[in-house]
Amino acid sequence: MLKRLMSTLKFDTRILKVDPKSIIFSDTAHIDGSLPTITDLETERNLLEAAKIIRETDDTVGFPTETVYGLGGSSLNDRSVLNIYKAKNRPSDNPLISHISSIDQLNRKIYGQAQVSDVFQNIPTVYRNLIDKLWPGPLTILLPVPRVSTLSKLTTADQPTFAVRIPSNPVARALIALSDTPIAAPSANRSTRPSPTLVAHVYHDLKGRIPLILDGGACTVGVESTVVDGLVDPPLLLRPGGFTWERIREMGGDDWSNCKVENNKTIAAGEKVRTPGMKYRHYSPQAKVVLFSPHISDSASLSQRLDNVKAAIEHHTQGIRKYALLSTLLFPDDLITDPRCIHKSLGKTSSDIQTNLFAMLREVDELEEVDLILVEGIDEEGEGLAVMNRLKKAASNNVTLF
Template sequence: MIKRSIITRLMHTKILKVEPQTIHFPSNSWIDGTLPSFDNEDTEKAISEAALIIRDTDETVAFPTETVYGLGGSSLNDNAVRNIYKAKNRPSDNPLISHIASIDQLNRTIFNDNRVGEGLDPLRNIPEIYHPLIRKLWPGPLTILLRVPEPTSLSKLTTVNQPTFAVRMPSDPIARALIAISDTPIAAPSANASTRPSPTRAQHVWHDLQGKIPLILDGGACSVGVESTVVDGLCNPPKLLRPGGLTFENIVSLGGEQWAQCQVETHAKKNEQVRTPGMKYKHYSPSARVVLLVPAQNNNNSYYTSNDKILVLQNIIKKESQDSKKIAILTTQQLDQMNSKDLSSSNEKAQFIIQSLGTTGEEIQANLFATLRQVDEEDKVDLIFVEGINEDNQGLAVMNRLEKAAGGNCIPF
């Protein structure tokens, strides 16, 4: 056990650089739990230090995944889970996702199933409806809902006393190595202050949580840029509860016949207990006010030209920005050629910052949270306009995050 005096010292938040490319997993390790090898001694030491905190203390560690940075504590430890909620100031009725490194670890630590032997199906504790998705998409940004087994070592605080729990296996080698070496399923929401944009870089975590957690593993920028996709295969028809790093189209095309009728249900009903994060509370919001420009179509069912869009935007800015002195415009597909001269007449007193999120769904998704944080925390704007995109492919997850960031302040565009 780490002594309490050491834990207190670690609360002066430390950042340790780690190199994901120096971590290597055997191809079948996602099933059998074989530990990774390391080419870099400093990376191995940093992950071992973080694993010790996870396994032997009540404290939490921030670490990168392919989606966003997570704030992790043992899913088996009530006090560690309480510290996650405390550090984030997260509502206590908002459940957490448990992260695993292998199917073997899931069986042993959550299902208390230590059976070994030839002929045993490693997926025996997972309903068959998930098997096609798991075999094709794990490790990766897919979270599934499972029934809580009896008995289980899983903390009820991760599930908020519900009969189901959410679990995923991240593909990021740093995350997988941390979970594997600690041999502990890790409850890990995004490593940000509650309601803030999710962190996709270590400095975002530092901005929100310095002094509240002992350690941040810095593995660089996250590649996906939004949280995992959450699906529920325990109901009929199955449902997509949170769009994310895997598209709805991915789920339907790869899931087989049982997922052909999958429905999208991303908002909890009034007074309904949420089954997974992201369904109820205000999320992803900068300090600045956000206005989401929702794509609109004309009567001919074709898009307006870029010049038309700029004229529409000028009128929106006039109405929305009377008291604003510094305004950010985050562009995507229609406004990507716009410059500040196009907008100066809309508010002559304001300074405009125009930033592109990218033009493809992958680019926009990857850049979304980092750009929101940049204009808010570094440029210190007081108003942010974001050009939305169509809700297909990555657009479903992007618009889900932006609608929550705008708090319903959405304008047809």
């Protein structure tokens, strides 16, 4: 059955260039839905072609956001959403985030309200401070599914809530605005693979499975959006991402001062999840990944800790042809002198590490004969929470403390 379904996904995948700098939105466009001004004719032409696919067909489009590249189809169209799942080989009980260009579009297209007395009437007050300060941006919120809903149940995985955000990337915003369609968009990669932050990553994974990809350059954030649930008390951070837990608490006001971090390490078979990234294997290269997680011990010096790392590396690399070591803050450049080792730095700040994470995992995974990827983790503060969330999933919780 799966082979028969996949046989329908054969395209001559095209890459169309777009210039994010040529797309200009007004300061209130994310509220009132006003369209952007586009100063580059090629960018406008390519955006309109992609928007027509979203609006008028069942097909999907790859496009950049500030977080990672997304694979987009209409949130309102069962066939379009099904084609997202098929292109990615993604389980259909994993919900999708709906990306909108404005709160006006949310009201008109999802809640079916062309005229409203208050543009914010469908957004609970608990979210008001957050969206006022962090939208457009890498923040996803959970809202109740309308009683009479236009959303495809494949988008929501037939749950009573749906996830929604307004991206800040001008290409993504323009695509959604010009199609005037809420776009369901998980990351534009084959399911379980590291998320794509460059157009080449999308093409590598989805060539022949989608008609076109908009090339808007590298993604700046490097991990998916932060997902929060303000419909429960206390509110929950369901998935760490582009905005840190600390910033959510700071920007959310009193309602979010006691925000908790969802910490389910395992999801039972058949259990429903409210947001992507909580279920199934994620972010995994083809090579085995081992994560070295910082463990502060008062009795161990840094040199002793690094000796423990060397011993663990010797153990993990027995019989390995080649392996990669991705270091961050503590591992020195000369930690390993083994000629089989390919040593690269993810960065020296948590922000840089977050931005580089997926691209570097893909880069070393594509090197010939690399069977193993060793990664130095960082403390789970600030951006470190999202980084370690992704790395633990990439390593399938194969974690060594140091």
